[in-house]
Structures are given as C-alpha cells and as structure tokens.
Amino acid sequence: MGYLSKLAVDYPASGIRRMFDLAEQYDDVIKLTLGEPNFDTPANIKEAAKRAIDEGYTHYCPNAGLYELREAIADYYKKYSKEYTSENVMITVGGLEALALSLLTTINPGDEVIIPDPGFSNYVGQVMMVGGKPVAVPAYEENDFKIDAKDIEKAVTPRTKAILLNSPSNPLGSVLNKPDIEAIAEIAEKYDLLVYSDEVYNRIVYDGCRSFSMAQIPEVRNRVMVIDSFSKSYAMTGWRLGYIVADKNIISNMPKLQEGVVSCVPTFIQKAAVEALTGPQAAVEKMVGDYARRRDILIDGLNSIPGITCKKSPGSFYAFPNIKSFGKTSVKFAEELVRGAKVVVVPGSAFGKMGEGYLRLVFANSDENLKEAVRRIGEYIKKAY
Structure with missing residues (x-):
C-alpha cells in the first residue's frame, strides 16, 4: 500500500x-x-471509418484534432454562436477526457468546483484528480430534479472557481430550461465563475422539450465550456470520441496537455465523426x-x-x-x-x-x-x- x-x-x-x-x-x-x-x-458512420483506414488515416494528427472535424463541430455549434470556428474546438477521447482536459486546463489545487447531487459518479473523482475540491449542491425531486441557482449561490465561497452543469442529466433525466440556465448564468457572472456544461445527452429529449445551453447567452459565453460526445447520440460509446467547445484562449492551451496524455485521437475515428455530423440524421x-x-x-x-x-x-x-x-x-x-x-x-x-x-x-x-x-x-x- x-x-x-x-x-x-x-x-x-x-x-x-x-x-x-x-x-x-x-x-x-x-x-x-x-x-x-x-x-x-449507424452504417454510414462505420463505412466512413473503413474508408478512412483504406485512405491512410492511420497516422498522427494535430493534438487538437483534425481540422475537418473541428470545423464541422464549429458549424454545428453555430446554433449557439455564429462566431464559433475550428479554433474554439478541441477533440478528445470521449466526453470523460473532455471533462478531464477542461479541468486540467482551468483548475488549480484547492479550487472548488460546484457539482450536482445526485450527479454523474465520475464528477467527484475527476475534480479530485486535478487537486480541486468537489462541492455538492442538491437537486431536489420537488424541483423536478433540477439544480437551482439559489442553492448554487449558497455554496459559493472565495475558493469557488467553477460550476459543473449536466443537462439532460445522468442519472436524473432532468433538463434545465432557459429560465433555469439564465438564473445560473447570473450567479456565474456575479462571482466570476467558469461553467462546464456537460451536454452529452442534448439530442436525446422528448415531448417537445428543448435543452438550453448557457453558451447560447452571449454575455457569458466566454466563461462556458461545452462538453459533448458522439457516444450517446450516435451510439458510438466504444469509439471514444468527444470534444470541447469554448473560448479560444482556453482551447489554445489544451493541445499541449493533450500531447502529454494521449497525443491525439485516432484519425480514422475522427473521419467517421465528420460523417456522423454531416451525414443523414x-x-x-x-x-x-x-x-x-x-x-x-x-x-x-x-x-x-x-x-x-x-x-x-x-x-x-x-x-x-x-x-x-x-x-x-x-x-x-x-x-x-x-x-x-x-x-x-x-x-x-x-x-x-x-x-x-x-x-x-x-x-x-x-x-x-x-x-x-x-x-x-x-x-x-x-x-x-
């Protein structure tokens, strides 16, 4: 031991x-x-990966990911901001590495990160891995399992650096709507906090429900880091492909950290992801x-x-x-x-x-x-x- x-x-x-x-x-x-x-x-995604292998996409690529994929993701997120470009995107090994890289790039030992409780079980460990302190804020059943801005504000201390949001939620199935997010955005702005927005289930919503992202609010967009993945929406869990969309000043520091962790994400998998995003839905x-x-x-x-x-x-x-x-x-x-x-x-x-x-x-x-x-x-x- x-x-x-x-x-x-x-x-x-x-x-x-x-x-x-x-x-x-x-x-x-x-x-x-x-x-x-x-x-x-889906078959079109698998075929794209096979073609990419045959075309020689079996070598290193830039640490940040293939330009073609980063550009496709930036285009997809034009729905949040017309200003997003490939420079706002970092390709990662799944959503978990996206969160880990986001934390590594922004958290110092002792910084506090507010997380939802109940929340995805890896949040606590991920914050601990970078020397941060996870601070749990309750999500109550009476509030449809949605974390509330008032409860978040009560948990803020001088050491608080960031808020981690997850909507739609694992394990709760809850979805934060526009008023919920706007209230939390006010807290983030008031206390100068970063926001990690875990949106890996954002395409899986029902009954006309719409997931709203804090990155859609121009006044706070530069402090929001969107974490997403191809795993859930495209049934690609085993492909291990995720990404971060964030301010260029934050993203530009990630490739050097990626270099020391996995170097880069396999290129033929990234080519398949281009097909996932741009092909039939x-x-x-x-x-x-x-x-x-x-x-x-x-x-x-x-x-x-x-x-x-x-x-x-x-x-x-x-x-x-x-x-x-x-x-x-x-x-x-x-x-x-x-x-x-x-x-x-x-x-x-x-x-x-x-x-x-x-x-x-x-x-x-x-x-x-x-x-x-x-x-x-x-x-x-x-x-x-």
Whole structure:
C-alpha cells in the first residue's frame, strides 16, 4: 500500500460496478445498469471509418484534432454562436477526457468546483484528480430534479472557481430550461465563475422539450465550456470520441496537455465523426423515437407498482424512481431486486448523498426486456411487501 498515491486510495469506487459484479453471480438477469445505447453505430458512420483506414488515416494528427472535424463541430455549434470556428474546438477521447482536459486546463489545487447531487459518479473523482475540491449542491425531486441557482449561490465561497452543469442529466433525466440556465448564468457572472456544461445527452429529449445551453447567452459565453460526445447520440460509446467547445484562449492551451496524455485521437475515428455530423440524421431521430417509447414502458410500468413513484424523464435515457416508502437503503433495495426479481439496477446513493432513497434504471434496452423487468419487480414487491 505504501506505493499508492493518496488519489488512488481515495478515488471513489463505482457503485455501478458493484451491482455489475453482484449480477454476475446470477443467471437470467435483466441488466438496466449500463448507460449506453442498445443500438449499433449507424452504417454510414462505420463505412466512413473503413474508408478512412483504406485512405491512410492511420497516422498522427494535430493534438487538437483534425481540422475537418473541428470545423464541422464549429458549424454545428453555430446554433449557439455564429462566431464559433475550428479554433474554439478541441477533440478528445470521449466526453470523460473532455471533462478531464477542461479541468486540467482551468483548475488549480484547492479550487472548488460546484457539482450536482445526485450527479454523474465520475464528477467527484475527476475534480479530485486535478487537486480541486468537489462541492455538492442538491437537486431536489420537488424541483423536478433540477439544480437551482439559489442553492448554487449558497455554496459559493472565495475558493469557488467553477460550476459543473449536466443537462439532460445522468442519472436524473432532468433538463434545465432557459429560465433555469439564465438564473445560473447570473450567479456565474456575479462571482466570476467558469461553467462546464456537460451536454452529452442534448439530442436525446422528448415531448417537445428543448435543452438550453448557457453558451447560447452571449454575455457569458466566454466563461462556458461545452462538453459533448458522439457516444450517446450516435451510439458510438466504444469509439471514444468527444470534444470541447469554448473560448479560444482556453482551447489554445489544451493541445499541449493533450500531447502529454494521449497525443491525439485516432484519425480514422475522427473521419467517421465528420460523417456522423454531416451525414443523414435519420438514424439518430429513430433512436430517440424508440427511447421515448421505451421510457413510457419503463416509467409508466414503475408507477403502476405500489410503493414506487417515478417522474417522467424529459431527457437522457434514465429513470430515477423514488423507493423511500420501502424503508430500505437504495443499496439494500437494489441488492434485493437482483436476488429476488433478477433485475439489476443502480442504487441512487452511487450518485451522491441526495440519491439515497432512489434507484437509477436505464431504458436504453429492448421493449421486451423493459416489460419483463417491470413485471418481475412488480411481482417481487407484491410478494415481499
């Protein structure tokens, strides 16, 4: 143990992984744990990668990424600002490296970063990795699981450097609307704070809901770092491709850090991403349509089970049901469901203190599996409670 760093010892273990390991002991389980599309990558994107390999895109490229891809991303984000160019874009190894690089470029040891609670489980560890201090701010069910500007302001101290927002949210499925974001933007401006805007689910929204980004507000755009990824929208989780869109003065310092971490993202993967952005979008629209149907199957089904209540997620592919009526910790209840119902879910406490009393379920799964999972959970609860 003497050889381990303090970070390695203190880094929070994944509550998702714990349930995954437990499920391995049982046969015929339905796993609603993994946050990834259950679709294959669209064929036009795969074909573009194959062509790129044949065309020799198997060598190093600039640390910031291929100009062609950076330009395509800048064009896509013209919806936020007409001024975005390739110089505002940095290509990364997935959304996780996008966040890590954003933090490495802007956070000094001791700086505080406000994060949502419940929130994506890697936020705490990522902030810790750069010597920062994560400061959790609650997102309440009564507020539709949306982090509130007033609560953020209460958490601001002289050491606060940044706010990390995630909308649509993993694990909550909540979406911050324009008034929510405008109120938080006022806090960012008042206290001169950076904002990391994790928008990897921004294309996965339902019922006419629209995700709003702080980067759409001209007065604060230079302090906003948009973090996005091809993983969720294009079913490209295994391709590991993300990016950052931010002020040129921040982005210009990232390539030298990228050089020391991974050098660059594989070039043929970047060529495939150009096709993803500029090619037909019908596959993406179909996936979102399927998610909407599956959301209703799962959440309507959960709400029909006595003791469980679940808000209808306006975005992402997560349900976050309330199970407080059963009087069990979320870990105990999740373990019961594995053993008694053969359904694997993630305890809400894996996403922060405020997640206690909830579960996270993924509806990026087949209609049949979701219907069967609801049936099994319902039967187990009827029998056990």
